[in-house]
Amino acid sequence: MSTAPLVEAPVSALRRALDAKNISSVELATLFLERIEARDSALNAFITVERERTLAEARAADARIASGEAGPLTGIPLAHKDVFCTEGVLTTCGSKMLSNFVSPYDAHVVALLKKAGAVSLGKTNMDEFAMGSSNETSYFGPARNPWKPGHVPGGSSGGSAAAVAARLAPIATGTDTGGSVRQPASFCGITGIKPTYGLVSRYGLVAYASSLDQGGAFGASAEDCALLLAAMTGFDARDSTSLDRPPEDYAAALAAQPAESSRPLAGLVIGLPREFFGDGMSSDIRAAVEAALAQYRALGAATREVDLPNAKLAIPAYYVIAMAEASSNLSRFDGVRYGYRAAEFTDLADMYCKSRCEGFGAEVQRRILAGTYVLSHGYYDAYYLQAQKLRRLIGGDFRRAFGECDLIAGPTSPVTAWELGAMSGDPAQMYLADIYTTPVNLAGLPGLSHPCGFDAGGLPVGLQLIGDYFSEARLLAAAHRFQQATDWHLRRPALAA
Amino acid sequence: MALSNEQIERLAKLARLALPDDSVDAMRIHLDSIFGIIAQMQAVDTTGIEPMSHPQELAARLRDDIVTETDHLAAFQTVAPQAEAGLYLVPKVIE
Numbered sequence: 001m002s003t004a005p006l007v008e009a010p011v012s013a014l015r016r017a018l019d020a021k022n023i024s025s026v027e028l029a030t031l032f033l034e035r036i037e038a039r040d041s042a043l044n045a046f047i048t049v050e051r052e053r054t055l056a057e058a059r060a061a062d063a064r065i066a067s068g069e070a071g072p073l074t075g076i077p078l079a080h081k082d083v084f085c086t087e088g089v090l091t092t093c094g095s096k097m098l099s100n101f102v103s104p105y106d107a108h109v110v111a112l113l114k115k116a117g118a119v120s121l122g123k124t125n126m127d128e129f130a131m132g133s134s135n136e137t138s139y140f141g142p143a144r145n146p147w148k149p150g151h152v153p154g155g156s157s158g159g160s161a162a163a164v165a166a167r168l169a170p171i172a173t174g175t176d177t178g179g180s181v182r183q184p185a186s187f188c189g190i191t192g193i194k195p196t197y198g199l200v201s202r203y204g205l206v207a208y209a210s211s212l213d214q215g216g217a218f219g220a221s222a223e224d225c226a227l228l229l230a231a232m233t234g235f236d237a238r239d240s241t242s243l244d245r246p247p248e249d250y251a252a253a254l255a256a257q258p259a260e261s262s263r264p265l266a267g268l269v270i271g272l273p274r275e276f277f278g279d280g281m282s283s284d285i286r287a288a289v290e291a292a293l294a295q296y297r298a299l300g301a302a303t304r305e306v307d308l309p310n311a312k313l314a315i316p317a318y319y320v321i322a323m324a325e326a327s328s329n330l331s332r333f334d335g336v337r338y339g340y341r342a343a344e345f346t347d348l349a350d351m352y353c354k355s356r357c358e359g360f361g362a363e364v365q366r367r368i369l370a371g372t373y374v375l376s377h378g379y380y381d382a383y384y385l386q387a388q389k390l391r392r393l394i395g396g397d398f399r400r401a402f403g404e405c406d407l408i409a410g411p412t413s414p415v416t417a418w419e420l421g422a423m424s425g426d427p428a429q430m431y432l433a434d435i436y437t438t439p440v441n442l443a444g445l446p447g448l449s450h451p452c453g454f455d456a457g458g459l460p461v462g463l464q465l466i467g468d469y470f471s472e473a474r475l476l477a478a479a480h481r482f483q484q485a486t487d488w489h490l491r492r493p494a495l496a497a
Numbered sequence: 498m499a500l501s502n503e504q505i506e507r508l509a510k511l512a513r514l515a516l517p518d519d520s521v522d523a524m525r526i527h528l529d530s531i532f533g534i535i536a537q538m539q540a541v542d543t544t545g546i547e548p549m550s551h552p553q554e555l556a557a558r559l560r561d562d563i564v565t566e567t568d569h570l571a572a573f574q575t576v577a578p579q580a581e582a583g584l585y586l587v588p589k590v591i592e
Contacts, residue, residue, distance in 0.1 A: 104572040197552040211551050240557065316538035319531065327512060334513070336585050341578035348588045353515035365514055366527055369505070372512040373528075382539060388548035390538055395549060428530040444552020 003031050007167045008492070011076055011224045012251075014170060018065055018075045025065065025075030029058040029119050032077045036121065036168045042495065045143045045153075045162040047082050048090045049122035057119045064117050072251070073231050074117030079169035081160045082123040083130055084110050084215075085204040093206045094126040094138040094156075097333050097340045097359035107204025108236045109173060109215050116231045121169050125159030128361045129330065130180055130208045132156050133430050134423065137363040142420060145187060146493040147459055151417040154184030157218070161188040164218045167496045171228045172218045177209050178318050179412075179437025181216035182449035186412035186462025189451045191479065191489060192218045193225045196469050197444035198243035200229075201236035207329040209322035210241075212441045221489045222450060222479035226250035229472065245470070253473035254480045263300030264481045270296060271306035271405030276436055281414045288453030288461040289411050292482070296409070299481050306401040306408065310393040311439045317394065318438035319431055320374050320387035326364075327371025333359065363427060395443040402468040407478060411436055412449040412462035436464055446472050450479045451488040460491075500525050500532070 006014065006023065017023045033051055040046050054077075061075035085091045085103035087110075092098045106114065113120075125143040127135050135158025136142045143158040145151040146166035153162040157174030161184035164172050174181040176194035185192025193216055200215035207213060217228035230251065235244040258264035272293070277286070293303055335341035335355030342354035360368070374383035401408060415433055423430040440447040446469070449462040467475040483489045505525050509516045516524060570583060579586040 101576055104569065104576060198555075237558070237560065241551070241553065241555065243553065243555075313538050313541060316535040320535055320538070331513070335578060336587055337573070338576045339578075345588065348590050349513070350515070351588055352513040356513055357515040357517075360514070365516075366524065366531065368512050368514065369508045369524065370528055370531055372508050373500075373504075376508075376511065383535070385548055386538060386541075386543060388550055389543035389546040390541060392546050392549035393541075393543070395552070426530055427527055428534050431531070431534060442552075 006031060007035065010221060011073070011170055011219070011227050014076055015072060019070060025058040025061040025119060026055060028075065029054050029077050029121065032121055032169060039166060039495065040168060042149055043144050043146060043162050043166055043168070044141055045125055045159040045166065045168060046079070046122045047092055047094070047125050047140050047159070050089060053089065054119060054121055061117045061119055071116050072227050073113065075119060076171070077119045077121050077169060078113065078228070079121050079124050079160055079163050079172040080110060081157050081172070081174045082126055083175050083206050084173060085206070086110050086120070086123065089123065091123065091206070092140070093130070094128040094140060095360065095364070096139045098206070099139060099340065101338055105204060108201035108238065109232050110204065112234060113231055118231070124157070124163055124172060127156035127158065128364050129206065129326070130156040130175060130177055131326065131363050131367055133179065133183060133433055134418070135159065136420065136424065137361055139361060144420070145417045145459070146495045147189060148417070148457070149495070151419055151459065152187065154187030154417060156180040158184050160218050161185055161190060161192065164188070164190050164220060165493060165496065167492065170219070171224050173228070173232065174216045174218055175205060176214055176216045176441065177212045178322060178441050179434050181218065182412050182437050182447055182462070182464055183434070185218060185449040187417040187460065189460030189488070189491060189493070190218055190220055191222050191225050191448065191450045192216060193229055193448040193472065193476065194440070194446060195229060195233065195472050196446045198241050199233045199245070199472070201234070201239040201242045203236050203238040209325035210329060211325060212322060214441070221483050222448070222476045223251070223254055225448070226254055226476045248473055250473050250476050253477050256477070260300065265296060265478060266300030268301040268407065268478065269405040270301050270303045271401050271408045272303055273306055273308040273311065273401070273408060273410055275308050275311045276410030280435070281411055282416070282455065284455035285411050285414065285416065285461050289463055292452035292463045293409060295482060295486060299485060304405060306404055308397040308401060308439065310390065310397050313390045314394055314439040314442055315431055315435055317387040317390040318434070318442055320383050321391065321442070323367045323371035324375050324384050325371070327368045327375060330364070330368055335359070366427065391442045394439050398439070398443045398445060407471070407475065408466040410464055412464040413437070416455045416457070416459040416461060440466050445469060446475055448475045448479055450482065451491070453488060500528055
């Protein structure tokens with residue numbers, strides 16, 4: 001059979017092809033490995049690809065399929081963000097510090113997906129230690145946007161987003177601390193979801209900011225994200241913040257028949273925060289988002305304005321909390337137990353200082369120093385504690401808003417993908433572009449980005465949907481209804497052809 | 498707020514980072530820019546607001562007092578820069 005439709009196909013169609021023995025998992029993995037080999041030099045989406053390991057996993061999946069024991073993801077190829085520890089495979093976190101780190105164990109997410117029979121194609125590029133919004137802080141060079149390779153793919157999970165958009169992988173894992181799944185999904189024209197904090201175990205996920213870090217899923221569509229996310233969630237006693245909840249079948253929620261087939265979203269109230277539609281958003285993004293909202297109304301949803309008066313404080317609160325937690329988390333990298341050690345030093349203290357200075361890139365060092373400052377004696381109350389109080393105010397804004405609506409919608413980012421290097425002069429300017437995504441992490445809520453159009457330059461625009469705690473099924477179902485009625489999620493960059 | 502080069506050097510020492518002398522100025526300029534963004538939050542009156550340390554207000558879980566982990570020393574030491582006889586090797590700290 002022709003392989004072109006398989007490259008484009010949703011995971012459900014790959015499942016049917018595998019179950020019907022139209023293709024084997026080994027053939028499917030080979031197809032994507034060959035695409036990576038042929039195209040990734042232009043994108044730099046992958047840091048590590050181990051062909052033989054991938055094919056061994058695919059052979060095991062084929063045996064499971066043959067014995068009739070296949071689950072939804074058995075034999076389906078995927079890519080992992082290089083922040084997830086993978087046993088026996090390089091796990092770099094985009095850093096020189098871990099450029100030699102072959103993990104001795106699997107992250108919980110990786111173990112769950114292995115158990116499900118998914119086949120890992122490799123590890124994807126990312127901003128160093130997930131600190132960045134453009135993938136440009138990676139020690140391995142930036143991943144590039146498949147729509148325009150001179151532009152960034154977003155970050156920090158830029159490699160995963162670029163890989164899915166260019167169809168180098170059908171689906172991919174990511175993590176989202178301040179927008180690192182939703183923003184690159186938006187920049188690359190794909191769908192990405194960050195669930196409620198606590199649904200996906202952080203065990204084996206190299207820590208950046210522990211009270212914000214959360215695993216998430218990338219796919220071309222909400223349907224593909226639903227299948228991947230369902231396989232990533234689940235209680236894990238090794239993560240003290242893991243939530244013990246019954247598993248949810250997101251795919252079934254998407255397949256449910258609405259009462260009114262022509263207006264499947266009838267009864268859904270979508271809140272539009274006044275603060276997300278003010279100045280600062282480009283006119284192209286505003287037009288695409290407005291058109292998407294009109295489509296949601298055509299599908300039966302009602303929209304109403306809501307207020308998130310403290311959302312504007314999310315950027316400072318987020319950066320103070322994230323940098324403080326990062327300075328603490330990254331103190332573990334000392335050149336003693338794992339990771340990079342400087343070649344020359346005079347004594348133990350000098351070894352720590354040189355290993356860390358040579359092993360960490362500039363942005364990571366900036367955040368460690370800023371985090372050290374806000375936690376230092378005399379400044380703690382003014383910065384870290386104040387940020388935690390603002391976090392409470394922002395969480396309260398959402399709680400009130402969800403008293404008036406079921407979901408919140410707005411742009412994912414105030415800008416589309418910028419040119420490589422455009423923001424490198426003043427790193428703080430890049431932080432401001434996280435204005436719509438960071439409030440969601442501070443509150444710990446689930447958020448999703450799906451494509452909803454293009455700017456004048458042909459770069460994708462994303463719509464963000466935010467839900468109340470544990471409303472992943474509702475978020476995915478709303479995006480799915482939108483995608484059943486539109487074709488933005490089916491558009492592919494020329495590079496993917 | 499403006500940081501001095503001396504403050505940057507003190508922070509680097511606290512954070513165990515050996516900043517090269519010629520990078521201190523650039524670091525100071527970048528941190529000033531970051532704290533310029535952060536400054537806006539300090540004008541907000543948060544009197545009486547309880548700090549939120551975590552999205553889910555969870556009590557720490559208790560588990561049975563039994564051994565759950567096996568010995569991974571050998572596996573973990575394979576990724577150490579320098580290990581010998583089960584020990585991590587570092588420069589001499591006691592004369």
